[in-house]
Amino acid sequence: MICATLHDMTEEVRTEFHQLMDEVRADLVQMGGMVAEGISAVSAALLAGDIGGADQIIAADDELDLLSLEAEEKCVQLLALQQPVAVDLRTILTDLRMISEIERSGDLVTNIAKAVARLHGAELEPRVRGLIDRMREQAVKLTAKAMDAYAERDAGLASVLNDMDDVLDDLHNEYIVSVFASHELGKISIQHAVQLAVVGRFYERIGDHAVNVAERVEFLVTGELPEHLGANRARARREQDEM
Protein backbone atom coordinates (compact mmCIF):
# COMPACT_ATOMS: atom_id res chain seq x y z
CA MET A 1 0.00 0.00 0.00
CA ILE A 2 1.30 3.37 -0.88
CA CYS A 3 0.91 5.60 2.09
CA ALA A 4 1.86 9.19 1.65
CA THR A 5 2.35 10.80 5.00
CA LEU A 6 2.26 14.52 5.36
CA HIS A 7 5.75 14.25 6.73
CA ASP A 8 7.08 12.91 3.47
CA MET A 9 6.50 16.34 2.09
CA THR A 10 9.60 18.44 2.14
CA GLU A 11 7.74 21.67 2.40
CA GLU A 12 9.56 24.23 4.50
CA VAL A 13 7.28 26.53 6.44
CA ARG A 14 9.89 28.58 8.25
CA THR A 15 12.17 29.39 5.37
CA GLU A 16 13.53 32.68 6.61
CA PHE A 17 14.24 31.29 10.06
CA HIS A 18 16.17 28.34 8.73
CA GLN A 19 18.00 30.47 6.18
CA LEU A 20 19.26 32.70 8.97
CA MET A 21 20.38 29.61 10.88
CA ASP A 22 22.26 28.42 7.80
CA GLU A 23 23.91 31.83 7.59
CA VAL A 24 25.19 31.50 11.14
CA ARG A 25 26.49 28.05 10.31
CA ALA A 26 28.38 29.46 7.31
CA ASP A 27 29.75 32.31 9.47
CA LEU A 28 31.08 29.84 12.03
CA VAL A 29 32.66 27.62 9.39
CA GLN A 30 34.33 30.70 7.95
CA MET A 31 35.58 31.74 11.39
CA GLY A 32 36.95 28.23 12.01
CA GLY A 33 38.74 28.40 8.66
CA MET A 34 40.26 31.76 9.59
CA VAL A 35 41.59 30.30 12.85
CA ALA A 36 43.09 27.28 11.06
CA GLU A 37 44.80 29.57 8.53
CA GLY A 38 45.92 31.83 11.36
CA ILE A 39 47.61 28.92 13.17
CA SER A 40 49.64 28.09 10.05
CA ALA A 41 50.49 31.72 9.33
CA VAL A 42 51.54 32.53 12.87
CA SER A 43 53.66 29.37 13.06
CA ALA A 44 55.47 30.40 9.89
CA ALA A 45 56.05 33.90 11.31
CA LEU A 46 57.29 32.41 14.58
CA LEU A 47 59.78 30.10 12.91
CA ALA A 48 60.94 32.84 10.53
CA GLY A 49 61.10 35.53 13.25
CA ASP A 50 58.91 37.61 10.93
CA ILE A 51 57.69 40.44 13.19
CA GLY A 52 55.94 42.27 10.33
CA GLY A 53 54.01 39.14 9.40
CA ALA A 54 53.07 38.64 13.05
CA ASP A 55 51.73 42.20 13.25
CA GLN A 56 49.48 41.52 10.27
CA ILE A 57 48.11 38.45 12.03
CA ILE A 58 47.39 40.52 15.14
CA ALA A 59 45.49 43.07 13.04
CA ALA A 60 43.53 40.33 11.30
CA ASP A 61 42.04 39.21 14.60
CA ASP A 62 39.77 42.28 14.49
CA GLU A 63 37.98 40.70 11.56
CA LEU A 64 37.38 37.54 13.57
CA ASP A 65 36.06 39.60 16.49
CA LEU A 66 33.64 41.37 14.17
CA LEU A 67 32.39 38.11 12.69
CA SER A 68 31.93 36.72 16.21
CA LEU A 69 29.84 39.69 17.23
CA GLU A 70 27.72 39.53 14.09
CA ALA A 71 27.11 35.80 14.50
CA GLU A 72 26.19 36.27 18.15
CA GLU A 73 23.80 39.04 17.22
CA LYS A 74 22.09 36.75 14.71
CA CYS A 75 21.75 34.05 17.38
CA VAL A 76 20.17 36.54 19.79
CA GLN A 77 17.72 37.57 17.08
CA LEU A 78 16.84 33.95 16.36
CA LEU A 79 16.22 33.23 20.04
CA ALA A 80 14.19 36.38 20.60
CA LEU A 81 12.08 36.26 17.46
CA GLN A 82 11.74 32.65 16.38
CA GLN A 83 11.23 30.66 19.59
CA PRO A 84 13.40 27.78 18.39
CA VAL A 85 12.80 24.30 19.77
CA ALA A 86 14.34 20.84 19.47
CA VAL A 87 17.21 20.63 16.98
CA ASP A 88 16.87 24.33 16.15
CA LEU A 89 17.26 25.26 19.81
CA ARG A 90 20.22 22.91 20.22
CA THR A 91 21.83 24.37 17.10
CA ILE A 92 21.58 27.95 18.31
CA LEU A 93 22.83 27.04 21.78
CA THR A 94 25.71 25.20 20.14
CA ASP A 95 26.42 28.15 17.86
CA LEU A 96 26.59 30.53 20.81
CA ARG A 97 29.02 28.30 22.68
CA MET A 98 31.09 27.73 19.55
CA ILE A 99 31.42 31.44 18.81
CA SER A 100 33.23 31.83 22.14
CA GLU A 101 35.44 28.81 21.53
CA ILE A 102 36.49 29.92 18.03
CA GLU A 103 36.95 33.53 19.04
CA ARG A 104 39.14 32.40 21.94
CA SER A 105 41.25 30.24 19.61
CA GLY A 106 41.70 33.34 17.46
CA ASP A 107 42.96 35.22 20.53
CA LEU A 108 45.47 32.44 21.16
CA VAL A 109 46.75 32.81 17.59
CA THR A 110 47.16 36.53 18.34
CA ASN A 111 49.03 35.70 21.54
CA ILE A 112 51.48 33.54 19.60
CA ALA A 113 51.91 36.41 17.14
CA LYS A 114 52.72 38.80 19.99
CA ALA A 115 55.40 36.40 21.21
CA VAL A 116 57.24 36.67 17.87
CA ALA A 117 58.63 40.12 18.76
CA ARG A 118 59.49 39.02 22.29
CA LEU A 119 61.47 36.10 20.89
CA HIS A 120 63.46 38.38 18.61
CA GLY A 121 67.08 37.22 18.50
CA ALA A 122 66.43 33.78 19.99
CA GLU A 123 68.16 30.99 18.09
CA LEU A 124 65.74 28.07 18.07
CA GLU A 125 67.25 24.61 17.98
CA PRO A 126 66.12 22.27 15.17
CA ARG A 127 64.36 19.99 17.67
CA VAL A 128 62.36 22.88 19.13
CA ARG A 129 61.51 24.13 15.64
CA GLY A 130 60.42 20.65 14.61
CA LEU A 131 58.14 20.34 17.62
CA ILE A 132 56.57 23.77 16.94
CA ASP A 133 55.82 22.62 13.42
CA ARG A 134 54.27 19.39 14.65
CA MET A 135 52.16 21.25 17.22
CA ARG A 136 51.05 23.54 14.41
CA GLU A 137 50.07 20.56 12.33
CA GLN A 138 48.03 18.99 15.16
CA ALA A 139 46.35 22.27 16.16
CA VAL A 140 45.29 22.90 12.55
CA LYS A 141 44.08 19.33 12.21
CA LEU A 142 42.02 19.45 15.41
CA THR A 143 40.47 22.80 14.51
CA ALA A 144 39.63 21.66 10.98
CA LYS A 145 38.19 18.33 12.13
CA ALA A 146 36.06 20.03 14.79
CA MET A 147 34.68 22.42 12.17
CA ASP A 148 34.09 19.53 9.73
CA ALA A 149 32.15 17.71 12.44
CA TYR A 150 30.09 20.85 13.00
CA ALA A 151 29.47 21.59 9.33
CA GLU A 152 28.50 17.99 8.58
CA ARG A 153 26.70 17.37 11.90
CA ASP A 154 29.02 14.38 12.34
CA ALA A 155 28.81 13.17 15.95
CA GLY A 156 31.10 10.21 15.17
CA LEU A 157 33.92 12.46 14.04
CA ALA A 158 33.28 14.78 16.99
CA SER A 159 33.59 11.90 19.43
CA VAL A 160 37.19 11.08 18.41
CA LEU A 161 38.51 14.62 18.82
CA ASN A 162 39.30 14.10 22.48
CA ASP A 163 41.61 11.18 21.71
CA MET A 164 43.20 13.10 18.85
CA ASP A 165 43.98 15.88 21.29
CA ASP A 166 46.18 13.49 23.31
CA VAL A 167 48.72 13.68 20.47
CA LEU A 168 48.95 17.44 20.85
CA ASP A 169 49.20 17.14 24.64
CA ASP A 170 52.11 14.69 24.29
CA LEU A 171 53.84 16.96 21.78
CA HIS A 172 53.39 19.87 24.16
CA ASN A 173 55.07 17.96 27.01
CA GLU A 174 57.92 16.92 24.77
CA TYR A 175 58.30 20.48 23.56
CA ILE A 176 58.52 21.95 27.09
CA VAL A 177 61.26 19.45 27.99
CA SER A 178 63.15 20.40 24.81
CA VAL A 179 62.85 24.13 25.41
CA PHE A 180 64.30 23.92 28.92
CA ALA A 181 66.97 21.42 27.83
CA SER A 182 67.93 24.00 25.22
CA HIS A 183 68.15 26.63 27.93
CA GLU A 184 70.28 24.39 30.15
CA LEU A 185 72.70 23.92 27.27
CA GLY A 186 72.99 27.70 27.10
CA LYS A 187 71.35 28.01 23.68
CA ILE A 188 68.52 30.32 24.79
CA SER A 189 68.01 32.73 27.67
CA ILE A 190 65.61 32.01 30.51
CA GLN A 191 63.35 34.83 29.25
CA HIS A 192 63.15 33.24 25.82
CA ALA A 193 62.66 29.78 27.32
CA VAL A 194 59.73 31.01 29.37
CA GLN A 195 58.28 32.82 26.35
CA LEU A 196 58.59 29.64 24.25
CA ALA A 197 56.96 27.60 27.01
CA VAL A 198 54.02 30.00 27.02
CA VAL A 199 53.74 29.73 23.24
CA GLY A 200 53.56 25.94 23.58
CA ARG A 201 50.75 26.37 26.03
CA PHE A 202 48.84 28.46 23.45
CA TYR A 203 48.99 25.62 20.92
CA GLU A 204 47.85 23.17 23.55
CA ARG A 205 44.88 25.41 24.45
CA ILE A 206 43.84 25.71 20.82
CA GLY A 207 43.49 21.92 20.85
CA ASP A 208 41.32 22.10 23.98
CA HIS A 209 38.98 24.60 22.32
CA ALA A 210 38.64 22.26 19.34
CA VAL A 211 37.67 19.47 21.73
CA ASN A 212 35.08 21.77 23.35
CA VAL A 213 33.61 22.49 19.92
CA ALA A 214 33.41 18.77 19.24
CA GLU A 215 31.58 18.16 22.52
CA ARG A 216 28.99 20.79 21.58
CA VAL A 217 28.58 19.16 18.17
CA GLU A 218 27.79 15.88 19.90
CA PHE A 219 25.14 17.70 21.94
CA LEU A 220 23.73 19.31 18.81
CA VAL A 221 23.35 15.97 17.03
CA THR A 222 22.34 13.68 19.89
CA GLY A 223 20.77 16.03 22.41
CA GLU A 224 22.98 14.46 25.07
CA LEU A 225 25.04 16.88 27.08
CA PRO A 226 28.70 15.91 27.14
CA GLU A 227 29.77 14.09 30.23
CA HIS A 228 32.29 15.84 32.33
CA LEU A 229 34.19 13.89 34.93
CA GLY A 230 34.07 16.68 37.47
CA ALA A 231 30.34 17.24 36.97
CA ASN A 232 29.70 13.53 37.43
CA ARG A 233 31.69 13.51 40.64
CA ALA A 234 29.72 16.54 41.92
CA ARG A 235 26.43 14.88 40.95
CA ALA A 236 27.37 11.70 42.80
CA ARG A 237 28.28 13.73 45.89
CA ARG A 238 24.99 15.66 45.69
CA GLU A 239 23.00 12.43 45.43
CA GLN A 240 24.90 11.00 48.39
CA ASP A 241 24.13 14.10 50.45
CA GLU A 242 20.44 13.78 49.65
CA MET A 243 20.29 10.17 50.80
Added chain:
Amino acid sequence: MNPEKALMTQEPDARASDVSDASDATASEVSAPGAPAATAGTTGATGVHARIDVSGVAAAPGQRPDAGTVFECADVDVYYGDFRALRDVSLDVAEHEVTALIGPSGCGKTTFLRCFNRMNDLIEGARVDGTIHYHGVNLYQDEVDPVEVRRRVGMVFQKPNPFPKSIYDNIAYGPRLAGVKRSELDDVVEGSLTRAALWDEVKDRLKMSAYGLSGGQQQRLCIARAIAVQPDVVLMDEPCSALDPIATGRIEELIAELKNDYTIIIVTHNMQQAARISDMTAFFSVQANEMGHRTGELVEYAPTSLIFTNPDDPRTEAYITGRVG
Protein backbone atom coordinates in the same frame (compact mmCIF):
# COMPACT_ATOMS: atom_id res chain seq x y z
CA MET B 1 -19.22 4.82 46.71
CA ASN B 2 -16.80 3.15 44.36
CA PRO B 3 -15.81 4.90 41.13
CA GLU B 4 -17.74 2.52 38.94
CA LYS B 5 -20.99 3.02 40.80
CA ALA B 6 -20.42 6.75 40.93
CA LEU B 7 -20.45 6.94 37.14
CA MET B 8 -23.57 4.86 36.88
CA THR B 9 -25.89 6.46 39.38
CA GLN B 10 -27.95 8.10 36.67
CA GLU B 11 -30.41 6.58 34.29
CA PRO B 12 -28.61 7.04 30.98
CA ASP B 13 -31.79 7.49 28.93
CA ALA B 14 -33.24 10.24 31.06
CA ARG B 15 -30.04 12.25 30.98
CA ALA B 16 -29.33 11.74 27.33
CA SER B 17 -32.49 13.63 26.50
CA ASP B 18 -31.21 16.65 28.42
CA VAL B 19 -28.15 16.71 26.29
CA SER B 20 -29.76 16.20 22.94
CA ASP B 21 -31.79 19.37 23.43
CA ALA B 22 -28.77 21.48 24.05
CA SER B 23 -26.54 22.88 21.39
CA ASP B 24 -23.37 20.99 20.75
CA ALA B 25 -21.08 23.55 22.23
CA THR B 26 -22.87 24.00 25.49
CA ALA B 27 -23.93 20.42 26.03
CA SER B 28 -21.15 19.34 28.30
CA GLU B 29 -21.28 22.40 30.43
CA VAL B 30 -25.02 22.46 30.71
CA SER B 31 -25.20 18.81 31.47
CA ALA B 32 -24.17 19.46 35.00
CA PRO B 33 -26.63 17.24 36.83
CA GLY B 34 -25.04 14.11 38.03
CA ALA B 35 -24.56 12.78 41.45
CA PRO B 36 -25.13 15.67 43.83
CA ALA B 37 -22.01 17.77 43.86
CA ALA B 38 -21.60 17.37 47.57
CA THR B 39 -20.86 13.69 47.16
CA ALA B 40 -18.27 14.16 44.49
CA GLY B 41 -15.96 16.89 45.60
CA THR B 42 -12.49 17.18 44.24
CA THR B 43 -11.06 15.63 47.35
CA GLY B 44 -12.15 13.08 49.88
CA ALA B 45 -12.86 9.43 49.85
CA THR B 46 -16.18 9.60 48.04
CA GLY B 47 -16.76 9.72 44.34
CA VAL B 48 -14.18 9.02 41.69
CA HIS B 49 -11.34 10.46 43.66
CA ALA B 50 -10.82 7.35 45.67
CA ARG B 51 -7.42 6.32 44.29
CA ILE B 52 -7.33 3.17 42.32
CA ASP B 53 -4.31 0.93 42.34
CA VAL B 54 -2.19 2.03 39.40
CA SER B 55 0.93 0.09 40.23
CA GLY B 56 0.55 -2.02 37.12
CA VAL B 57 -0.18 0.86 34.80
CA ALA B 58 2.53 1.58 32.29
CA ALA B 59 3.64 5.16 32.71
CA ALA B 60 5.06 7.20 29.90
CA PRO B 61 8.79 7.79 30.18
CA GLY B 62 9.61 10.54 32.62
CA GLN B 63 6.17 10.59 34.13
CA ARG B 64 6.11 10.90 37.89
CA PRO B 65 5.99 7.35 39.14
CA ASP B 66 3.76 8.33 42.07
CA ALA B 67 1.23 10.24 39.97
CA GLY B 68 -2.19 8.68 39.85
CA THR B 69 -3.51 7.77 36.45
CA VAL B 70 -6.82 9.34 35.50
CA PHE B 71 -7.25 7.95 32.00
CA GLU B 72 -5.79 4.84 30.46
CA CYS B 73 -6.38 4.72 26.72
CA ALA B 74 -5.60 1.54 24.82
CA ASP B 75 -5.81 1.09 21.04
CA VAL B 76 -8.39 3.82 20.63
CA ASP B 77 -9.89 4.14 17.14
CA VAL B 78 -12.56 6.70 16.34
CA TYR B 79 -14.85 6.30 13.35
CA TYR B 80 -17.32 8.70 11.83
CA GLY B 81 -19.46 6.21 9.96
CA ASP B 82 -17.04 4.18 7.81
CA PHE B 83 -14.38 6.83 8.02
CA ARG B 84 -11.64 6.14 10.53
CA ALA B 85 -10.57 9.53 11.91
CA LEU B 86 -8.09 8.27 14.49
CA ARG B 87 -6.32 4.98 14.98
CA ASP B 88 -4.47 3.00 17.63
CA VAL B 89 -4.03 5.67 20.25
CA SER B 90 -2.66 4.39 23.54
CA LEU B 91 -1.64 6.74 26.29
CA ASP B 92 -2.16 7.36 29.98
CA VAL B 93 -3.10 10.71 31.47
CA ALA B 94 -1.69 11.45 34.90
CA GLU B 95 -3.61 13.13 37.69
CA HIS B 96 -2.97 16.82 38.35
CA GLU B 97 -0.91 17.25 35.25
CA VAL B 98 -1.49 19.30 32.14
CA THR B 99 -1.44 17.13 29.06
CA ALA B 100 -1.22 18.94 25.73
CA LEU B 101 -2.40 17.45 22.45
CA ILE B 102 -0.68 19.02 19.44
CA GLY B 103 -0.49 18.31 15.74
CA PRO B 104 -1.52 19.59 12.33
CA SER B 105 -5.14 20.19 11.36
CA GLY B 106 -7.02 16.98 10.76
CA CYS B 107 -4.74 14.86 12.93
CA GLY B 108 -7.60 13.93 15.24
CA LYS B 109 -6.49 15.74 18.39
CA THR B 110 -9.88 17.35 19.01
CA THR B 111 -11.60 14.08 18.13
CA PHE B 112 -9.43 12.39 20.73
CA LEU B 113 -10.13 15.11 23.31
CA ARG B 114 -13.84 14.54 22.84
CA CYS B 115 -13.42 10.85 23.68
CA PHE B 116 -12.56 11.71 27.27
CA ASN B 117 -16.07 12.88 28.11
CA ARG B 118 -17.96 10.96 25.45
CA MET B 119 -18.74 14.07 23.49
CA ASN B 120 -18.42 12.03 20.32
CA ASP B 121 -21.63 10.26 21.40
CA LEU B 122 -23.43 13.42 20.35
CA ILE B 123 -22.28 13.02 16.75
CA GLU B 124 -24.39 10.74 14.63
CA GLY B 125 -22.45 7.73 13.41
CA ALA B 126 -19.45 8.33 15.63
CA ARG B 127 -17.97 5.22 17.20
CA VAL B 128 -15.08 4.70 19.57
CA ASP B 129 -13.21 1.37 19.52
CA GLY B 130 -10.54 0.31 21.96
CA THR B 131 -10.79 1.16 25.62
CA ILE B 132 -10.61 4.28 27.70
CA HIS B 133 -10.54 3.65 31.41
CA TYR B 134 -11.33 6.50 33.75
CA HIS B 135 -10.03 5.73 37.22
CA GLY B 136 -10.22 2.10 36.24
CA VAL B 137 -13.77 2.25 34.88
CA ASN B 138 -14.34 1.57 31.19
CA LEU B 139 -15.92 4.84 30.02
CA TYR B 140 -17.66 3.24 27.08
CA GLN B 141 -19.40 0.36 28.80
CA ASP B 142 -23.16 0.47 28.52
CA GLU B 143 -23.87 1.11 32.18
CA VAL B 144 -21.86 4.33 32.28
CA ASP B 145 -23.95 7.48 32.29
CA PRO B 146 -22.43 9.90 29.75
CA VAL B 147 -23.97 12.88 31.49
CA GLU B 148 -22.29 12.00 34.74
CA VAL B 149 -19.06 11.52 32.80
CA ARG B 150 -19.42 15.04 31.41
CA ARG B 151 -19.99 16.49 34.86
CA ARG B 152 -16.79 14.93 36.09
CA VAL B 153 -14.96 15.71 32.88
CA GLY B 154 -15.85 19.30 32.00
CA MET B 155 -15.00 21.10 28.81
CA VAL B 156 -13.98 24.58 27.72
CA PHE B 157 -14.25 25.47 24.05
CA GLN B 158 -12.30 27.48 21.56
CA LYS B 159 -14.73 30.35 21.47
CA PRO B 160 -16.04 31.66 24.79
CA ASN B 161 -19.68 30.61 24.95
CA PRO B 162 -21.36 32.19 27.96
CA PHE B 163 -25.11 31.70 28.29
CA PRO B 164 -27.28 34.75 27.57
CA LYS B 165 -27.70 35.23 31.28
CA SER B 166 -26.12 37.18 34.10
CA ILE B 167 -22.60 36.43 35.23
CA TYR B 168 -24.05 34.94 38.40
CA ASP B 169 -26.50 32.70 36.61
CA ASN B 170 -23.87 31.43 34.21
CA ILE B 171 -22.01 29.94 37.16
CA ALA B 172 -25.06 28.98 39.22
CA TYR B 173 -26.79 27.14 36.36
CA GLY B 174 -25.00 23.81 36.68
CA PRO B 175 -24.90 23.62 40.48
CA ARG B 176 -28.60 24.58 40.59
CA LEU B 177 -29.48 21.69 38.28
CA ALA B 178 -27.30 19.46 40.42
CA GLY B 179 -29.43 20.33 43.43
CA VAL B 180 -27.14 22.69 45.26
CA LYS B 181 -29.23 24.63 47.80
CA ARG B 182 -30.03 28.26 47.10
CA SER B 183 -28.28 29.26 50.33
CA GLU B 184 -25.08 27.62 49.16
CA LEU B 185 -25.12 29.01 45.62
CA ASP B 186 -23.49 32.32 46.54
CA ASP B 187 -20.50 30.48 47.93
CA VAL B 188 -20.26 28.23 44.89
CA VAL B 189 -20.37 31.24 42.54
CA GLU B 190 -17.77 33.18 44.48
CA GLY B 191 -15.54 30.13 44.86
CA SER B 192 -15.67 29.26 41.19
CA LEU B 193 -15.06 32.81 40.01
CA THR B 194 -12.19 33.16 42.47
CA ARG B 195 -10.57 29.97 41.25
CA ALA B 196 -10.95 31.19 37.69
CA ALA B 197 -9.20 34.45 38.68
CA LEU B 198 -12.24 36.51 37.71
CA TRP B 199 -13.92 37.31 41.03
CA ASP B 200 -12.23 40.66 41.66
CA GLU B 201 -13.11 41.87 38.18
CA VAL B 202 -16.81 40.95 38.32
CA LYS B 203 -17.86 40.88 41.97
CA ASP B 204 -19.61 44.25 41.67
CA ARG B 205 -21.60 43.36 38.58
CA LEU B 206 -22.70 39.78 39.08
CA LYS B 207 -26.22 40.55 37.92
CA MET B 208 -25.08 42.05 34.64
CA SER B 209 -25.07 40.11 31.40
CA ALA B 210 -22.08 37.88 30.76
CA TYR B 211 -22.02 39.30 27.24
CA GLY B 212 -20.69 42.57 28.65
CA LEU B 213 -17.40 40.90 29.57
CA SER B 214 -14.31 41.01 27.36
CA GLY B 215 -13.37 37.89 25.39
CA GLY B 216 -10.72 36.88 27.90
CA GLN B 217 -13.11 37.43 30.80
CA GLN B 218 -15.80 35.42 29.02
CA GLN B 219 -13.38 32.54 28.60
CA ARG B 220 -12.47 32.65 32.29
CA LEU B 221 -16.19 32.73 33.03
CA CYS B 222 -16.57 29.56 30.98
CA ILE B 223 -13.74 27.98 32.95
CA ALA B 224 -15.46 29.09 36.20
CA ARG B 225 -18.70 27.57 34.91
CA ALA B 226 -16.94 24.31 34.08
CA ILE B 227 -15.39 24.03 37.55
CA ALA B 228 -18.56 25.13 39.39
CA VAL B 229 -19.88 21.58 39.17
CA GLN B 230 -16.69 20.31 40.79
CA PRO B 231 -15.30 18.23 37.97
CA ASP B 232 -12.25 16.00 38.21
CA VAL B 233 -10.89 16.78 34.77
CA VAL B 234 -11.15 19.87 32.57
CA LEU B 235 -10.79 19.43 28.81
CA MET B 236 -9.83 22.55 26.87
CA ASP B 237 -10.14 22.82 23.11
CA GLU B 238 -7.90 25.66 21.96
CA PRO B 239 -9.14 27.88 24.78
CA CYS B 240 -6.91 30.83 23.87
CA SER B 241 -7.13 30.89 20.11
CA ALA B 242 -9.62 33.74 20.15
CA LEU B 243 -7.80 35.78 22.79
CA ASP B 244 -5.11 38.45 22.76
CA PRO B 245 -1.71 37.78 24.37
CA ILE B 246 -2.62 39.36 27.71
CA ALA B 247 -5.85 37.39 28.03
CA THR B 248 -3.94 34.30 26.85
CA GLY B 249 -1.33 34.89 29.55
CA ARG B 250 -4.07 35.09 32.19
CA ILE B 251 -5.63 31.81 31.04
CA GLU B 252 -2.22 30.15 31.03
CA GLU B 253 -1.57 31.34 34.59
CA LEU B 254 -4.97 30.03 35.52
CA ILE B 255 -4.23 26.62 34.01
CA ALA B 256 -1.07 26.41 36.11
CA GLU B 257 -3.18 27.17 39.21
CA LEU B 258 -6.00 24.83 38.29
CA LYS B 259 -3.80 21.81 37.88
CA ASN B 260 -3.40 21.68 41.65
CA ASP B 261 -7.06 20.70 41.83
CA TYR B 262 -7.87 19.29 38.43
CA THR B 263 -6.37 17.21 35.69
CA ILE B 264 -6.23 19.21 32.48
CA ILE B 265 -6.07 18.04 28.89
CA ILE B 266 -5.67 20.79 26.34
CA VAL B 267 -5.69 20.88 22.56
CA THR B 268 -3.64 23.75 21.22
CA HIS B 269 -2.34 24.90 17.87
CA ASN B 270 0.11 27.14 19.64
CA MET B 271 3.18 25.04 20.25
CA GLN B 272 4.79 27.66 22.45
CA GLN B 273 1.69 27.49 24.60
CA ALA B 274 1.97 23.71 24.88
CA ALA B 275 5.63 24.15 25.81
CA ARG B 276 4.82 26.77 28.44
CA ILE B 277 1.95 25.13 30.24
CA SER B 278 1.98 21.37 29.85
CA ASP B 279 3.76 18.58 31.68
CA MET B 280 3.21 15.97 28.98
CA THR B 281 2.78 16.47 25.25
CA ALA B 282 1.17 14.12 22.77
CA PHE B 283 2.01 14.80 19.14
CA PHE B 284 -0.52 13.56 16.61
CA SER B 285 -0.03 13.38 12.89
CA VAL B 286 -2.15 12.41 9.94
CA GLN B 287 -1.63 9.83 7.22
CA ALA B 288 -3.48 9.61 3.95
CA ASN B 289 -4.05 6.27 2.23
CA GLU B 290 -4.18 5.77 -1.53
CA MET B 291 -7.86 6.68 -1.48
CA GLY B 292 -7.05 10.03 0.05
CA HIS B 293 -8.60 9.13 3.40
CA ARG B 294 -6.73 10.85 6.18
CA THR B 295 -6.40 9.13 9.52
CA GLY B 296 -4.88 10.65 12.62
CA GLU B 297 -2.39 8.79 14.77
CA LEU B 298 -0.34 9.35 17.88
CA VAL B 299 3.31 9.80 16.93
CA GLU B 300 4.96 10.54 20.23
CA TYR B 301 3.92 11.04 23.83
CA ALA B 302 6.58 12.25 26.24
CA PRO B 303 7.36 14.86 28.88
CA THR B 304 7.00 18.30 27.34
CA SER B 305 10.56 19.25 28.25
CA LEU B 306 11.79 16.34 26.17
CA ILE B 307 9.47 16.91 23.21
CA PHE B 308 10.68 20.49 22.82
CA THR B 309 14.40 19.86 23.32
CA ASN B 310 15.08 16.40 21.97
CA PRO B 311 12.05 14.60 20.55
CA ASP B 312 12.45 10.95 19.72
CA ASP B 313 10.53 10.78 16.47
CA PRO B 314 11.80 12.68 13.40
CA ARG B 315 8.20 13.52 12.50
CA THR B 316 7.76 15.33 15.82
CA GLU B 317 10.96 17.26 15.27
CA ALA B 318 9.95 18.17 11.73
CA TYR B 319 6.59 19.47 12.90
CA ILE B 320 7.68 21.48 15.90
CA THR B 321 10.59 23.05 14.04
CA GLY B 322 8.34 23.97 11.12
CA ARG B 323 10.06 21.86 8.50
CA VAL B 324 6.83 20.40 7.20
CA GLY B 325 3.46 21.88 6.42
